[in-house]
Amino acid sequence: MTDVADVSVQPLLDYFNRLIPLSTEEKELIKSKFHSHLFLKKQFALQHGDVCEYFNFVVRGCMRLYMVDDKGVYHILQFATENYWILDLTSFHKKFPAKLNIDALEDTVVLRITHSDLLDLYIRAPKFDRIFRVLLENHFMLQQQRMVQLFSSTAEERYQLFLETYPHLLNRLSQVQIAAYLGVTPEFLSRIRSRMAKSDK
Amino acid sequence: MTDVADVSVQPLLDYFNRLIPLSTEEKELIKSKFHSHLFLKKQFALQHGDVCEYFNFVVRGCMRLYMVDDKGVYHILQFATENYWILDLTSFHKKFPAKLNIDALEDTVVLRITHSDLLDLYIRAPKFDRIFRVLLENHFMLQQQRMVQLFSSTAEERYQLFLETYPHLLNRLSQVQIAAYLGVTPEFLSRIRSRMAKSDK
DNA sequence: AAATAGCCTTAATCCAGATCAATGTTTTTT
DNA sequence: AAAAAACATTGATCTGGATTAAGGCTATTT
Missing domain, CATH: 2.60.120.10 (Jelly Rolls)
Incomplete structure (x- = not known):
């Protein structure tokens, strides 16, 4: 059985x-x-x-x-x-x-x-x-x-690398989790993201 | 032979x-x-x-x-x-x-x-x-x-732990090497040491 | 559907540790 | 033994990221 x-x-x-x-x-x-x-x-x-x-x-x-x-x-x-x-x-x-x-x-x-x-x-x-x-x-x-x-890398570089390495995780995790993985506060991650969004334009 | x-x-x-x-x-x-x-x-x-x-x-x-x-x-x-x-x-x-x-x-x-x-x-x-x-x-x-x-620890805590964990290495390594292991500059390690020396008295 | 809790963003201020610079000391090389 | 190089200390200034706080947004829970 x-x-x-x-x-x-x-x-x-x-x-x-x-x-x-x-x-x-x-x-x-x-x-x-x-x-x-x-x-x-x-x-x-x-x-x-x-x-x-x-x-x-x-x-x-x-x-x-x-x-x-x-x-x-x-x-x-x-x-x-x-x-x-x-x-x-x-x-x-x-x-x-x-x-x-x-x-x-x-x-x-x-x-x-x-x-x-x-x-x-x-x-x-x-x-x-x-x-x-x-x-x-x-x-x-x-x-x-x-x-x-x-x-060897800054928080922003680490976030970039996270995006490249684990693209499938981005939508499955909250920013609180991602920040705790990168070793920064959620506030600072938010700042990184807005900075990146600006320079992408 | x-x-x-x-x-x-x-x-x-x-x-x-x-x-x-x-x-x-x-x-x-x-x-x-x-x-x-x-x-x-x-x-x-x-x-x-x-x-x-x-x-x-x-x-x-x-x-x-x-x-x-x-x-x-x-x-x-x-x-x-x-x-x-x-x-x-x-x-x-x-x-x-x-x-x-x-x-x-x-x-x-x-x-x-x-x-x-x-x-x-x-x-x-x-x-x-x-x-x-x-x-x-x-x-x-x-x-x-x-x-x-x-x-999870500050540079000073990491240095304390290094001293406890690798006491035999302290005299075999220069502070430049120890600083590169702790992830700080030699200048800052020097500062930590003088701070610790003061508070030990 | 309202309430509650968690999530995200923005801004003002703060701090651990970096950077730059100068000086003295010890070690290595010649 | 002198010269050069590496090491250590101290001070002044700067910065990446933390902290605190407030407001709006989005899911769960009831």
Whole structure:
């Protein structure tokens, strides 16, 4: 009998297959270890202070990974839409209370695996060591690009780059979210936009 | 016959062994694939525009990974001293011209492996998929901590944290280097230090 | 349909850190 | 040992972006 969860594992199988082709047994393993979960808009997948229990793959929707600093300001480290991973890796691996939060900006479906099931997966099929190595490499490269950007460009340049890199996100996110991603206040982002609109004429 | 290079692979064997114990054959593989190289102070291991050919492990000395922005300002992403890894991962994997530079701040000995030898290592001993997965996880966590820090703290707080995290580096680096790591000018770092000296009394 | 809360913009003022400049100090090179 | 280069400090001035505040707009909620 095929249930809803079985069907929705497909995007993840496709994703892994694109990295390294999987055998039938490996596909079965994935089906047994990853479980789908729905987060409604504004629901938390992880709250600051809790341990991050899951490695999440977004099938549909959009989530954000962020921190809130001492002054209450939000800083978004990463958005995750279709086919992206999202978790607090430090908390997940070290079982530390998370410094980061994850919540849904839209109704979002994820496929997720627990830490112990992931370890079990590595033991049963060492190919997943390789797959997750590659996956981490990609994740690291994205994060490093972002750091280089934060270091070396002005808020306006960062916004321009955001528009070029994530055109599909522009209409899905409020300016409050985009500002928190760029590392500026919403007021200043508004100013950037009006400045750009003027000089575009 | 045992030569100098053989002897110096030991720190790397120790490092891997601490992550996951190695068999004799795996140790031999390491010895055949990693080669030591000496960089004199100020010598480049990677220059912006070239492809990053090596995955480097620092045995002795100190290197920095940095970028130079359009205005000629230096931004240091990472220092690597004894038992740290240093490379431009994006350039190494994608064979893109590097945006980053690596050079030696002291006379430095590294053990390094080429991209094709690393792929060969993964094929001959899948345990290295796991070892490098863990290694990348650690590298990612360090980088993310740094990003969170850059986002949410003032220059003075970042300097305090630098002192706590890397006390052994304070006397090995000039303030110019530390300032480029913190993301401020040397002038402003000097100011922070004098401010802190005053309030300590 | 009204009420409430969140979103976006504009303007006035403020501040952390940059820039420019001058001077002294330490290190490296010759 | 002298000269050159890099490093460190201090002061005056400037600026990108924050903060505060107010008004209009747009979604949810009731």
